[in-house]
Amino acid sequence: MVLGRALAPDRDGLLNKVADWVASIFGHTARDPALFERALTHGSRAADTYERLEFLGDRVLGLTVSEWLYAVFPQESEGKLSKRFNALVTGAVCAEVARGLGVPERLRLGKQARDDGAADSDNVLGDVMEALLGALYLEAGLDTARGVVRRLWADRILADAAVPHHPKSALQEWAAANNRKPPVYEITDRSGPGHAPRFTIRVAIPKLTEATATGASKQEAETAAAAALLKDLTRTVSPEPVEGRPSRKSRSGG
Incomplete structure (x- = not known):
């Protein structure tokens, strides 16, 4: 007492x-x-x-x-x-x-x-x-x-008048516009305790290039990986021309 x-x-x-x-x-x-x-x-x-x-x-x-x-x-x-x-x-x-x-x-x-x-x-x-x-x-x-x-x-x-474009959707649209197969996501690592997990995700455009990112959830890691790959693609890969001439591959894709 x-x-x-x-x-x-x-x-x-x-x-x-x-x-x-x-x-x-x-x-x-x-x-x-x-x-x-x-x-x-x-x-x-x-x-x-x-x-x-x-x-x-x-x-x-x-x-x-x-x-x-x-x-x-x-x-x-x-x-x-x-x-x-x-x-x-x-x-x-x-x-x-x-x-x-x-x-x-x-x-x-x-x-x-x-x-x-x-x-x-x-x-x-x-x-x-x-x-x-x-x-x-x-x-x-x-x-x-x-x-x-x-x-x-x-x-x-109120920060941006433009509609935000989710990286995963943008990557999917990029692949379709450039006559590529859809992006493929894969968990390559999961670490950390249950209340604070860390996921590592690899996303690839088949036969072109890939990127990896880590996040506190599977969705977060996938989003970060998609954003990284999209950034690389838009910097290093030219859009597919109408005539069908092959686009230049990303340096990271080999």
Whole structure:
């Protein structure tokens, strides 16, 4: 009992720090700071983790960005809006936002997870960012959560008037336009612990050239590999002319 009384002030102090931080980043006074503490808690630290809140926050972010894009780009087709949406809600983007808010320093991680680099994992940070949005939605409602997303994502949604072209789609289109077989993706290595994996992907245009990249998820690594190969191709390979004259091969393709 004496120990419990000694620990209580420390617990209150930690929750007060969480509440102060939430107020500073969201402009919201937390009624239940433990809810936001849960959004910062990884499975290596406690059983009560951010996962359920992340599930909810993912939907809050998706709805907010969808309706925002619908309003900002009234002339664009569903396909173009989808490309913009997919570029804005990736785990990597959510992780960037989380880093800007100072989330890595406030993550509740077990020692091994911290030693393994979970505090800088795009997977973990992206999920926690969505969990924080889920917690905010539960406490303050959709209007407040919507306002926070619009503030934190404003520079990204308005940064480029052109529709973003996903590297994998662009590479697929390049191959078709140049009479090449579709790109082939292959996992060549997987390393790291379960909460902070690293995937290495090789992508190849058969009988032409290839590129390799590493990422925190299979999708991230494939995207990076496609971007690297596309950059190499557009720099070193001339488009296939109408007459059918063979295009010059990439130096890396042999």
